[in-house]
Amino acid sequence: MKKAILGRKIGMTEVFREDGTVVPVTVIEAGPCVVVQKKTVDNDGYDAIQVGFMDIKESKLNKPLIGHFKKANVPFKKYLREFRIADAPYNVGDEIKVDIFSVGERVDVTGISKGKGFAGTIKRWNARRGPMAHGSKHHRKVGSLGASTFPARVLKGHHLPGRLGGERVTVQNLEIVKIYPEKNLMLVKGSVPGNKGSLLMIKDTVKVNK
Incomplete structure (x- = not known):
């Protein structure tokens, strides 16, 4: 990873390319972010930068965080995240803006997916339903939980009802369609979680661009 930034999901829309094709895009407010801490192998055992995003009042923070920001002499920020960037060309107090990326580049976007609450196996795991007629009483039930003789228990990882969504999800290899540096906006092709x-955490993709 060489480039990374924090952002906020604004919503979805569509744009037209020069050839007239329509492209669904997600609008992301990316940055500006400030470097709050720089970690090195000598002091911390690994190289990384800690980045802050979105201003917040001092009264909304606890004392340890207030001291952390004051030590770095940077504005108070709502979100703090770490990016493992080796030999990062940043120092504490530097600002990271959306113009570090360019149109046509590919990025990986990480966020927390929408929480769906308690869901059954059909919605949660895309299971097939049972017959809906001829006296069947098995419509949307779980189905077989395993053999009764051996191992006579439900194996770990079995697809069962439970909470759906609300998990950390990364969508890889999304194309940057447009960038508006003056508005700190980035338009990426397709949908992103959340x-x-x-x-959102936006990083250059780990996949090789063809």
Whole structure:
């Protein structure tokens, strides 16, 4: 990873390319972010930068965080995240803006997916339902939980009902369609995880660009 920034999901829309094709895009408010801490192998055992995003009042923070920001002599920020960037060309107090990326580059976007609450196996695991007629009483039930003789228990990892969503999800290899540096906006092709206004981590893709 060489480039990374924090952002906020604004919503989805569509744009037209020069050849007239329509492209669905997600609008992301990316940055500006400030470097709050720089970690090195000598002091911390690994190379990384800690980045802050979105201003917040001092009264909203606890004492350890207030001291952390004051030590770095940077504005108070709502979100703090770490990016493992080796030999990062940043120092504490430097600002990271959306113009570190360019149109056509590919990025990986990480966020917390929408929470769906308690869900059954059909919605949660895309299981097939049972017959809906001829006296069948097995419509949307779980189905077989395993053999009764051996091992006579439900094996770990079995697809069962439970909470759906609300997990950390990364969508890889998304194309940057447009960038508006003056507005700190980035338009990426396709959808990204999370609700409107949720925090996103945008990094250059780990996949090889063809």
